[in-house]
Amino acid sequence: MSPTFYRRLFGVPAIEPADAQALVASARALKRRPDGMLTRLRGKNIALLCAQPDCDCARRFDAAASALGARVARIEPAPAWLREGAPLGDDTARLLESLYDAVDCEEVPPGFARRLQAQLGVPVYDGLASEDHPIFGLLHDVAGAGQAPDDDDRRALLQATLVGTLL
Numbered sequence: 001m002s003p004t005f006y007r008r009l010f011g012v013p014a015i016e017p018a019d020a021q022a023l024v025a026s027a028r029a030l031k032r033r034p035d036g037m038l039t040r041l042r043g044k045n046i047a048l049l050c051a052q053p054d055c056d057c058a059r060r061f062d063a064a065a066s067a068l069g070a071r072v073a074r075i076e077p078a079p080a081w082l083r084e085g086a087p088l089g090d091d092t093a094r095l096l097e098s099l100y101d102a103v104d105c106e107e108v109p110p111g112f113a114r115r116l117q118a119q120l121g122v123p124v125y126d127g128l129a130s131e132d133h134p135i136f137g138l139l140h141d142v143a144g145a146g147q148a149p150d151d152d153d154r155r156a157l158l159q160a161t162l163v164g165t166l167l
Contacts (some may be wrong), residue, residue: 049105057130057131064158073099102123
């Protein structure tokens with residue numbers, strides 16, 4: 001999986017086969033050796049922009065990233081940021097880019113994450129922990145034949161995406 005994998009996730013219903021294979025392998029490795037992986041993202045700072053302060057997807061993202069050693073800062077986006085077509089101010093964009101290694105956007109209007117990515121030089125994820133994100137189409141592959149996917153599989157896919165794009 002390439003470090004720019006996150007860019008290919010914007011607006012795609014399915015993940016490319018090579019990326020899917022790498023993501024599943026990484027998620028399975030994270031499930032098998034969670035103790036050795038706990039510090040993989042130590043020193044990484046991630047901004048979590050969420051329009052709803054206590055949504056489930058924000059909690060899932062925070063827990064998954066924090067379990068790998070990342071520091072997650074929850075930021076409520078200013079209403080002006082969320083207006084359709086409104087760019088983030090240059091000063092705000094520079095500040096986000098200098099403080100954070102990545103930004104996840106949860107529960108924000110469509111197109112917001114894409115506009116933000118156009119302004120930032122760090123990975124921007126578009127609802128990475130939301131139920132309908134394309135990575136979760138791989139849940140059955142992570143769980144394995146005959147197994148029902150569970151929360152550990154979901155967390156492992158989320159973590160594999162973070163590791164694959166931030167390291």
